[in-house]
Amino acid sequence: MTLSAEDMDLFKDLRMAEFGRVIQEIIDDPDRDHDSFEDKVKEALYAQRNARDSRRIERLMREACLQQSVAALERFDVTTDRGITTDRINRLATGEWIIHGQDISITGATGTGKSFLAQALGVNACRMQFHTRYFRMSDLGDDFDMLRENTMKRKKFMASLMKASLVIIDDFLATTVSQHALEQVFNLLVARERSSTVIASQHQPDYWYSVFADAAIADAVLSRLSTNGVLFRLKGEDMRTRPEVEAGTQVVNTTIPRHL
Template identity: 60%
Template sequence: MEGIAMALTDEDFELLGSLRGMRVFATTLQEIVNDPSRDLDSFEDKIKEALDAQIAARDSKVIEKLVKAAKLPNALAALERFEAHSNRGITPDRIERLATCDWITYGRDLTIVGATGTGKSFLAQGLAVAACRHKLTARYFRLADLADEFDATADAAYERKALLEELTKPAVLVIDDFLATDVSAFALAQVFNLLVKREHSSTVIVSQHEPEYWYSVFSENAIADAVLSRLANNGSKLTLIGEDMRTRDDFQEERGTLSKQLKQRQRSKR
């Protein structure tokens, strides 16, 4: 006599969903079981779809956490939203290759140069987001803010060492607005020390100025030579050209949305 098949009940799905890390799996499986059009699907297909949904949800949380830790001004920056074509100084093929993050895996550096509004900061942040999607750690700084961090440790060697160690850890470090404003010679020296310590990790330098200009800023040409050599021998350079992206309607709308979200979060904290 054949046994009677036992159907899963709502209580069973509730119990499964209560298990740690199984909520999405249970919800997806329940949706499949309750869908008559899926009755002829194999048991393996149903379980595989529910498992894929659970893994996707887990990965999404990991990526969200990594993006938050990167402290990007625009967490919505993404390489697929960057308009790449040859007359902008970068091709779609180059974007696709950068999106693989192989250059980060091998610890290669990247210098992005361009006039104000050409999208260099957006591109750099998109690269950081791409790294997070590959479950690699990222961190973003404007040089002026990074310099302030170093200046605050001028009389505290232990804290300075700890800061350097912390900034050595991310798989990719973005330093934006490089030499856009005056910073102390001490801070610049620490940035050089940081680049040296990140010899086997990727650093993205974003600047309005070509590297040759840096000689006029560094107090010692030896430091400029060392920085240029470090970036030239261990990476590549992109020079962006084209229209001011900040004048585009879609980006203006996005900034408005981000501003509203920030205000809502601030009100919710009160």
């Protein structure tokens, strides 16, 4: 028995092309003749689900601006005294902290892996099908500046960031941004009280107070990040010398079951 072109077109129309492909493979394999009907259908269904989830993950990675990232939690270097343990990496990989809206701040000198860890958290979130957004602060500041005179678009942009399960701001306060952009970034942080935010910065939190003219805003943000979050102070050798990072090898978007 062979599925016809019309049969395959029907699977495509039903958005079940992978199901049809696997069924045809099973039909063509004489070693599968004695497999139960249930096992054959189950295998095709799982293949269809995995294909669907892979497409979703790819879309989420694009939306997060992480599709070119080589970062992954399983690649983070904990062999040296990095300031974070394997057990902690494994707990972060579960995504529970996102489900509970916990914040994470990452500090450390250049090369200690701040951006790598921040991006790895974002990639892992996309794998688990959390809606994620990743920005370097200078880019986020530019986005807010471009929308300064367009209140409606700025509110729409802000609303999209507030709805994301995870927002990552890398190179936090590493470069100067306009006062308007600074205010918008901190309005965003205040608004994300029940959603997870990752901050990666060369500067320790105490420095953040000195950047803001409005002490009340700084207190509100820093209080929430400290009471609802965890701070990782990274240290150790330069991670950028690792072979796979130098080579720019991209992580395969492994399909992982969705979060509940």
